[in-house]
Amino acid sequence: MLNTKRIRKSFPAIRCGRMISNNAASTQIPVQLLDLMKKLAVSYDNVHRGQSRSSILTTEAFESSYDTIAQFIGAPSRRNIVLYRNTTEAINAVMYSLMTEFHDGDNVVTTYMEHNSNYVPWYGLTHEILPKFGINVECRLAKFDKETGKLDLDHLSSLVDKKTKLVCCTGASNFLGTKTPIKEIRRIADASGYKQPTGENKSYLLIDGAQTVPNTYINVKELDIDFLAWSFHKMISPFGVGALYAKEDLLKNMRPFLYGGDMIADGMVTPEKVSYNSLPWKFTAGTPNILGTILSAQGLRLLMDFSLDKKKYFMTGKALDSSDIKTAMENIEAHETALIGEAMKILSEIPSLKIYGPKDPKDRTSLVSFNYEGISPFKIAEELNEFNVESRAGCHCATLAHYYYGLTLPASCRLSFYVYNDIKDVRKACDAVKKCVQFKS
Numbered sequence: 241m242l243n244t245k246r247i248r249k250s251f252p253a254i255r256c257g258r259m260i261s262n263n264a265a266s267t268q269i270p271v272q273l274l275d276l277m278k279k280l281a282v283s284y285d286n287v288h289r290g291q292s293r294s295s296i297l298t299t300e301a302f303e304s305s306y307d308t309i310a311q312f313i314g315a316p317s318r319r320n321i322v323l324y325r326n327t328t329e330a331i332n333a334v335m336y337s338l339m340t341e342f343h344d345g346d347n348v349v350t351t352y353m354e355h356n357s358n359y360v361p362w363y364g365l366t367h368e369i370l371p372k373f374g375i376n377v378e379c380r381l382a383k384f385d386k387e388t389g390k391l392d393l394d395h396l397s398s399l400v401d402k403k404t405k406l407v408c409c410t411g412a413s414n415f416l417g418t419k420t421p422i423k424e425i426r427r428i429a430d431a432s433g434y435k436q437p438t439g440e441n442k443s444y445l446l447i448d449g450a451q452t453v454p455n456t457y458i459n460v461k462e463l464d465i466d467f468l469a470w471s472f473h474k475m476i477s478p479f480g481v482g483a484l485y486a487k488e489d490l491l492k493n494m495r496p497f498l499y500g501g502d503m504i505a506d507g508m509v510t511p512e513k514v515s516y517n518s519l520p521w522k523f524t525a526g527t528p529n530i531l532g533t534i535l536s537a538q539g540l541r542l543l544m545d546f547s548l549d550k551k552k553y554f555m556t557g558k559a560l561d562s563s564d565i566k567t568a569m570e571n572i573e574a575h576e577t578a579l580i581g582e583a584m585k586i587l588s589e590i591p592s593l594k595i596y597g598p599k600d601p602k603d604r605t606s607l608v609s610f611n612y613e614g615i616s617p618f619k620i621a622e623e624l625n626e627f628n629v630e631s632r633a634g635c636h637c638a639t640l641a642h643y644y645y646g647l648t649l650p651a652s653c654r655l656s657f658y659v660y661n662d663i664k665d666v667r668k669a670c671d672a673v674k675k676c677v678q679f680k681s
């Protein structure tokens with residue numbers, strides 16, 4: 241289990257009395273990263289664009305951040321990592337980069353439990369962009385079980401065929417909390433028989449890791465994921481950086497999403513021909529979010545230290561040890577299972593409270609969404625705020641899933657916990673929900 245007592249001391253937001261329970265949207269920043277930001281403020285410069293000591297040191301710190309990020313998810317090297325603003329931009333980048341690869345009659349398979357970031361880009365591609373070029377590509381949606389909240393693998397399998405270029409699935413639903421079985425989804429994508437330009441016969445697999453990478457041990461090689469997208473603002477780093485992992489061959493052959501400076505091979509721009517930079521810089525057009533990148537990589541190191549309860553990686557050049565990563569992330573997962581188990585126990589004591597998603601805490605991440613007949617989820621969230629409990633009401637951008645339940649107001653109220661929450665937070669939040677709904681419908 242995590243040493244939450246120690247972890248909490250690092251978060252100014254907690255020290256000033258806030259009860260943070262809307263972590264599925266964004267987590268808080270620890271003081272160590274704020275101090276690092278101050279330290280960098282006096283020494284930083286642009287990267288790949290200067291000969292000063294500051295520019296060289298910043299370039300080194302920036303580039304080595306890619307190594308940390310690659311190591312964290314078990315990627316072979318920094319060449320597999322492309323950084324964007326967030327998960328949404330990373331998924332859009334895959335869509336735009338692969339846009340010219342689709343053939344008439346192809347399809348993309350995604351699911352009803354996706355965040356809009358992993359549905360709307362595929363909707364846009366298949367309903368708006370490709371038809372303008374006379375190319376018809378279908379976007380298919382796999383169902384989930386409304387009772388258990390689990391993805392219907394038989395249905396998914398029935399949708400995937402030899403015309404499925406890509407299967408796009410979340411690693412965990414940000415509304416239901418459901419963790420999806422990535423290995424089984426991989427097997428389904430592998431069996432499609434789609435002829436990729438590389439000569440492989442299978443569908444690519446894109447995993448939206450926004451709710452998975454922050455709390456689960458993910459090794460892209462073991463899971464054989466083709467594309468993985470996630471955001472650092474959901475795992476103790478500041479806003480503004482999201483990552484895309486992709487297999488090197490894919491990135492080599494893919495068109496850049498953004499064109500411009502620094503993504504071209506040195507001097508290789510003429511009116512006739514432009515050649516691109518080596519990976520990963522081929523995908524880094526324009527001045528990147530340099531400070532955000534350094535802070536995000538250090539945020540990963542600090543998260544490891546928090547979870548391992550020792551000072552080992554933060555602000556060092558040590559490569560992340562794979563067994564430490566596994567232990568650290570399994571500790572976080574176990575902590576979250578304990579928290580969500582307690583939340584489910586208390587919330588399920590409330591008569592008529594509809595809780596969405598899997599019943600078994602082991603099958604879900606540490607978020608819980610619910611509705612209470614006769615009281616708007618917005619009203620519940622506002623009242624929770626009166627009890628100093630931070631929640632989120634709305635569709636959480638999982639609009640398809642809310643309509644799937646037949647909710648005419650596509651909304652629910654959600655509580656979500658992270659590494660700095662303890663069991664007292666969970667009890668406080670869930671007891672407050674009791675107070676908000678009892679005797680009021």
Ligand SMILES: Cc1ncc(COP(=O)(O)O)c(C=O)c1O
Pocket residue numbers: 264265326327328329355357358410412413414448450451471482
């Ligand atoms: C499952 C999932 N996917 C994608 C996103 C989008 O992340 P971002 O807003 O960082 O692009 C979120 C954010 O809540 C999410 O929960």
